[in-house]
Structure formats: structure tokens, C-alpha cells
């Protein structure tokens with residue numbers, strides 16, 4: 336297949352992914368908007384007013400970037416994990432496997448599908464947040480780069496999860512037992528300064544810490560960790576996840592017998 | 593390998609010494625070889641579990657082979673699988689589309705995976721959905737279609753990029769008789785238009801009605817590979833062993849019959865469909881040879897078919 340044909344195949348996959356989550360928007364887009372609104376009300380308005388400042392900002396201002404990031408992470412992840420596992424489950428993934436589409440196009444098709452959902456939900460959540468707080472962006476460039484990298488990373492992670500999953504249970508185990516704790520412990524709700532040194536160090540192993548802080552830097556201009564280090568970690572994790580996904584596709588793990 | 597006609601044309605499919613051992617250690621293919629000419633209508637016949645779907649899975653990349661070579665129009669799948677895949681359209685045994693999608697979307701998307709631009713993809717999808725009588729159903733969820741319609745949807749999907757080789761794995765399983773006839777007619781039509789067709793089946797009747805060449809697979813081995821005509825002729829041929837009272841001369845010949853002298857007093861005679869044993873007896877009578885007893889030698893091919901039919905039941 337020449338580059339133009341690969342591009343057509345890529346667009347086909349992305350378009351199919353987007354129409355999938357738009358078609359079932361009550362399951363894909365709405366829940367995040369509702370959950371995040373509740374977070375804004377509870378943490379930002381009700382409890383937040385008693386917490387006072389965090390990192391030099393009102394608690395509401397502090398949590399908004401973390402919550403937006405949380406929406407991006409969960410949505411890009413769950414889009415790819417449910418869509419790719421679904422196609423494995425219905426065997427419709429064979430439509431791609433028997434065609435001449437290259438592995439990188441298959442992977443990027445699904446990943447870009449996940450990225451668009453992450454971003455779409457981020458926009459929705461951001462709009463909702465405007466009812467609760469003003470949002471000034473410190474650096475649009477950093478915001479965009481972090482959003483793209485993060486949604487790519489978690490879309491890839493969702494892909495890996497889907498490849499290994501054998502049942503619908505397997506695609507909810509990781510989000511519930513791994514992803515959610517990492518998000519909650521990743522500094523969405525608190526500054527790392529609050530942690531004892533030991534736990535602050537343990538937290539440095541958590542990729543969500545870098546994602547949340549890099550994004551918070553983009554929005555507020557503050558971060559608990561060095562920005563260069565945060566970017567190095569995010570890019571490093573993304574490259575690893577990409578390489579591993581490609582390896583899974585090349586070897587046909589759990590896809591070809 | 594196929595006997596006879598030497599073709600200068602490249603085969604549509606060439607399989608050499610293909611083997612498959614599944615992860616659990618099961619040897620599903622024990623080094624099979626096959627060649628299918630361009631334009632042929634070829635049947636791969638065998639009982640359940642013989643290795644038909646495994647073979648097809650390897651050709652279309654859903655199963656990884658353990659050994660051997662596969663070429664499609666002279667393109668070795670190990671060298672350039674994407675190029676080989678463009679020539680192939682595959683209709684698998686089990687439904688493998690998303691049941692919540694619409695037929696039109698399923699077929700258009702498949703065209704996209706082969707790199708067809710949107711307008712062409714739509715045109716082709718419409719063409720094949722119409723030809724297979726699914727155009728009215730294009731916008732209903734695929735799960736609402738009947739079994740026969742789902743099968744035809746997979747045929748439309750397999751043809752949308754106009755493959756030169758169409759492979760169907762048990763296309764008529766679970767399809768009612770009337771639908772089966774119209775599917776056969778459709779397949780004959782596209783074969784006449786130049787598409788090479790390979791289908792697997794466990795009905796000899798189906799192979800007989802449609803195909804020119806046939807390979808029979810059993811327990812991962814090819815046990816027969818010939819033209820349907822030749823196979824049917826041999827299937828209807830019986831071999832008798834005659835015990836003679838007088839000594840049989842070495843030069844014995846019976847007009848129109850194939851004979852073999854086994855020892856001084858035993859003769860083997862092959863009787864084709866339409867021939868009469870009486871002619872054998874009178875010829876021997878004329879030579880002064882009398883027969884004391886006669887038995888039927890087991891027809892291996894026939895036995896196999898009995899097994900096939902038992903296996904399919």
C-alpha cells in the first residue's frame with residue numbers, strides 16, 4: 336500500500352472510532368461531564384472554600400487543571416480499551432488484520448480515536464469549569480503539548496490492556512485498580528508539598544504526577560516537579576508504550592493464532 | 593500435486609509443505625501442498641476438524657504458520673504479505689463483523705482498509721450490496737439480518753476491493769436450500785468473470801455442483817487432489833478380486849477392462865460405472881477360465897466419503 340492508501344485506511348479507522356463514541360455519547364461523553372461537575376461543586380465550592388489556598392491559588396483554581404487531566408486520561412484510555420477489546424470480542428478486528436493496513440496505521444487509528452475523545456471531553460469539562468472559576472492559561476503551548484502527549488500515552492495504555500484482555504472484566508480491572516488510584520495519588524487534589532518525604536518520593540514513580548503537574552504548569556504556571564523532568568518522563572513513558580504496542584501487533588499476540 | 597496440464601500461468605495460490613502446530617501442541621496441518629490455478633473454482637473438502645479453517649487462516653494472516661510457504665499470485669506471504677492480501681477476499685466461517693454496525697458502513701469501512709478513496713468505496717459498496725440483495729437492509733443494524741443475509745454481507749465485504757482470489761470458508765453452512773442455490777449462482781457468475789474461487793465445504797454435493805478441482809483434507813493431510821471429474825469416476829469405480837480355477841495366463845487381457853494378475857490363480861478387475869461384470873465373466877469364459885469365488889476390494893475413496901458423511905452428520 337502506498338502512503339496515500341495508508342492515509343485513507345487511517346482516516347477510515349479514526350472516523351469509525353469517532354462515530355462510535357459519538358453514537359453512544361451518553362456512555363462516553365456525558366458521564367465525565369457529570370462526574371467532573373460534581374467534583375467542581377464538592378471539592379471546589381463546598382469543601383474547597385474551607386481548605387483555603389493550595390500552592391498559592393484558591394483550591395478551586397488548583398484542582399481544575401487536575402480534574403481536566405483526569406477526564407483526558409480516563410477517556411482516552413477507556414475509548415481505546417473498550418473499542419479495541421470490543422472488536423476483538425466480536426472478531427471484527429479481523430477486518431483490519433486481513434487487510435493490507437500496516438500495524439502502525441492500525442495502532443495510530445485507534446490512538447487518535449482515543450485522543451479525540453480525551454480532547455472533546457476536556458473541552459466539555461473546561462466549559463463546565465467556567466461556571467465555577469475563571470480560567471487563565473499561563474502557556475497555551477504547554478497546555479496543548481501536555482494534552483496531546485497525555486492522551487496519546489493513555490490511549491496506548493488502553494490499547495495494551497485491550498490486547499491482553501480476555502473478558503469485559505479484564506478491561507475494567509485496570510482502570511479501577513490501577514488507573515484510578517494513580518490518578519487520585521497523582522496530585523490532582525493536593526500538592527506534593529503536603530506529603531511526607533518518603534511518600535513524595537514514592538509518588539515520583541507515578542506517571543500521573545508528571546502529567547498533572549505539567550498541565551497545571553501550563554494553566555497556572557506552578558508545578559511540584561521540574562517541568563523538564565516531567566516532560567522527559569511523559570515522553571519516555573509514551574515511547575515505551577508505543578514500542579510495546581507495536582511489538583504486540585508485530586508478534587500478533589492474542590490477535591493471531 | 594495436480595497431474596496433467598502444464599500451465600504457464602502463475603497459480604493463484606501455491607502452498608508448499610505447510611504445517612501448523614497450535615500453542616497447545618496440536619498438529620493441525622502436517623505439511624500440506626496445494627496449487628490452485630488462476631480462474632479455477634476449487635474445493636477444499638474435509639470433515640470437521642480436518643484443518644480447512646486453519647489453512648485458510650494462514651493464507652489470510654489470522655493464523656501464524658509453523659512451517660512451509662504460501663504464495664498468492666506468486667507473491668510469497670513471508671516477503672510481502674500486504675501485497676498478497678490485496679489479491680485476497682476472505683469470507684470466514686464465523687460471522688466476524690460488529691453486529692451493531694450497519695451493512696453499508698461495514699462494507700465501506702472495509703474498502704477504506706484497502707485504501708479505496710471514499711467515493712469509490714461507496715460506489716463499490718453499493719454495487720456489491722445490491723448484487724447480493726442487501727441494499728434494502730443497508731441501514732439496519734447487522735444483528736437484525738438473517739443468517740443467510742449475514743453470510744452475504746460477508747461476501748459483499750470480501751469483494752468490495754475486487755480481489756482476484758475469493759476464499760470462502762463453509763459459505764453455505766446454516767443457509768437454507770433456496771438461498772444456497774442463489775449463492776451458488778452468484779459465485780459461478782463471479783468465477784466466470786475471472787475471479788478465482790476457493791471454498792471449503794464438507795458437502796461433496798456442493799463441491800460437485802460448483803468446483804472443477806478438489807482437494808480432500810483429513811487430519812491435517814491432503815489425501816486427494818484432482819479434478820472433480822476424475823474423482824467422481826474413481827469414486828464410482830469398483831475393484832473385484834476373482835479366484836480362478838484354471839491358471840491365469842500372464843498375458844491376460846479383457847477388452848475395455850483394467851486387469852491385474854495378482855498370482856497364478858488370482859485376478860483383479862476394475863469396473864467403472866456403466867460397465868457390466870457379465871462382460872468380464874463371458875470374456876474369461878471364452879478363455880476357458882472359470883471363477884470359483886469373487887470378492888469386492890475395499891474402495892479407499894469411498895470409505896473416506898462414508899467417514900466424511902458420518903463426520904459431517
Ligand SMILES: Nc1ncnc2c1ncn2[C@@H]1O[C@H](COP(=O)(O)OP(=O)(O)O)[C@@H](O)[C@H]1O
Nearest residue numbers: 592614616618620639640641642643644645646
Ligand atoms: N486455536 C486452536 N488451538 C488449538 N487447536 C485448534 C485451534 N484451532 C483449531 N484447532 C484444532 O485444529 C484442528 C483443525 O481445525 P480447523 O482448521 O478449524 O478444522 P476445519 O475447519 O477443517 O473444521 C481441529 O482439531 C481443531 O480442534
Ligand SMILES: [Mg+2]
Nearest residue numbers: 644645685761
Ligand atoms: Mg472450519
